[in-house]
Amino acid sequence: MSDESQELGITESKSHKPGEWYAEVVQKADIADYAPMGGFIVTKPRGYALWERIQDALDGWFKETGVDNVYFPMFIPESFLEREKDIVEGFDPEVAWVTQGGHDELEERLAVRPTSESIIAPFMADWTRSHRDLPLRINQWCSVVRWEATETKPFFRTKEFLWQEGHTAHATNESAWEEVWTRLGQYERVFEDVLAIPVLRGKKPDHDKFPGANTTTTVEALMPDGKSVQSATSHHLGQSFAEAFDITFADEDEEEQTAYTTSWGLSWRALGALIMTHSDDQGLVLPPTVAPTQVVIVPIWQEETKDDVLEYAAGIADDLEAAGFRVELDDRDERNPGFKFNEHELNGVPLRLEIGPNEVEDEEVTLVHRPDNEKEVEGRGGLVDAVDDHLETIYDKLYDAAAENLEDNVREADSPEEIMGTIGKHGGYVKVPWCGDQACEEVIKEKVSAEIVMQPVDDQGGSSAGVPRPPEDDDAVCAICGDPADELAYFAKSY
Ligand SMILES: [Zn+2]
Known part of the structure; x- marks a missing residue:
């Protein structure tokens, strides 16, 4: 809708003004446009075609691995949202509410889904009677709304975004962990084999996991401007949602047991990462796997x-x-x-x-x-x-x-000054031994707005799954406070 889009050719440079350059590529290559309301975008045919390629790949793999597609309402009654308190606290500032239908005020206000655990879990409880019903695996392709007050950046920061959200229930902790790794592996595969983007896989630090989750695993992609993109996440929800929504089942001895649940999602951020990673000062660059015209x-x-x-x-x-x-x-x-x-x-x-x-x-x-x-x-x-x-x-x-x-942008450091200096100079990831205390992250975050985006883990089943990989050196100390460190952490600025 802007006059600029009539003009052929990109005028900004990727290395000097990555933000402006990105916005120009998205508009001039006919991927998306800005909607009249701040925070929303219009995805044009050439942009939607890219999303469909990602969908086709993932949806096929989901179905091959036991997932059925479903569709739930976009609204969630407030009383449902409140049943899992971490979800309420985690999403509260970003929830959009419907208070009126037609001319009538609603008796109970409805949340526009920021994520769907709270509306899906009660039905999973209903559908889970016996251990024979498990594992239960469902997925929906939909949009969600998170009312964040930030500047719009197509596919990276929008109030409404497209994604898929998978939800599963399992009889055992091990089975839930297996699910978490299966989905994370599929996300890694879509980035590496479809989008031509290598990723790092690991977990989020505990203070940054999904509200209510036991562990959040993630794939992170490094953008050319040195920032990390959280590209998809797969959460082990433990038993907190199952307890809040009564997802229980009769085991082989007819004893009632509480299920373990997972949820996992990939959003159209993947499109943002795709455009940002490969494109140049002449415009869009696409791998043949997703290009509408090859x-x-x-x-x-x-x-x-x-x-x-x-x-x-x-x-x-x-x-x-x-x-x-x-x-x-x-x-x-x-x-x-x-x-x-x-x-x-x-x-x-x-x-x-x-x-x-x-x-x-x-x-x-x-x-x-x-x-x-x-x-x-x-x-x-x-x-x-x-x-x-x-x-x-x-x-x-x-x-x-x-x-x-x-490869060139994973560096090491052993002091807060070195972490901040390295990120300031090069961007990218700085890999350090960490004591596990959030206060140490704060020291860095306050000064250079970089945070721990990822901790490597060794994929393994059992109850030790999701435990951060320790530093190679047994006597390693936290790069920030100097206390003994038994975890590795990757600091980066992020989208
Ligand atoms: Zn520390």
Whole structure:
């Protein structure tokens, strides 16, 4: 809706003004726009298509691993929300309330869901009678609302956001832990295999876990501006929700037992991370796995060569489409090739095929990679396989660049000054031994607004699951207070 979006090309630079640059890419590449109300965005077709790719991948894996989709109301009665006190306290300042329906004031006000445990758990209680009903696994794709008063940043900070929330109930603690790791593994997989973004996996420090949870596990991605994005979380809820909502079952001896529950979610922050990680000063860059158009064919002709070039290009488009690629043949008459190149670069089409009279004559095609403009010529025969290889190479280029950024930006420190200095100078993660006291985090947070975003854990079943990995050195001391430290912590600034 802004005038700026009429102008082709990105004017801000990713390295100098990452915030402005990001907003410009999102709007000019037709991903999203700002809604009339602050804190809300409109997701445009090209943006929603990206979300659908993420959905398709995850939804398939969920179903393969025993999850059924459901849909619950977007409103939660206040009395339900109040049944789990940590949820009330944790979300209270951010809950949007409906107090009126039509012209009538409601007898009980309704919360617009900030998360759905409080409306789903009572039904899970209803559906869980015997140990044979467990594990119970359900998921919903929906939006939630958290009324935060911050500046809107599409996909990173919006009052309403799209996500999926999975909810499960289990007969044993071990089974719940297994669930937590299964979902965290699927989130890791969607980042690494679909979005070309390597992640760190671990747990949140106890003071920063999901309200009411026993443990919150997380995958964190490092953005090029040095900040960490909490990309998806998988919570072991212990028995607190089961106790609050009576999720009990009869075990094999007909004894009544309380279930263990989990919940896990991935939001459209993943889209924000995708755009932020790979894109550049020319606009959007997308891995072929999610790009709405994977290959664009730009024919280049003069009047006398037009028919031959267009016919040759159309044949190639047909072949690639038949092979299952998402292809666009850009044969618009009114635009010159230079304009088309810029536009497809802005929109992040991973691979461009250029076809002029020379290509027709030599039965060849010129291929250009979006991320780095690398150019190669391939023969017409075998082009389908060649395109497949090139798309894979482009994916690897994107993944490798992100992996290098991550690898280069995990540093160590042994004093508060060093932690703050390192984050101030480089951003990224600073890995330190930590005593476990939140006060030590505060020291850093107050001065440089960096916090503990992640603690590595060793995935293991049993009651010791989710215990932070200790420092390698047995005599390690907390990098902040100097007391003995038996945990490792990663400090970073975060989104
Ligand atoms: Zn300490």
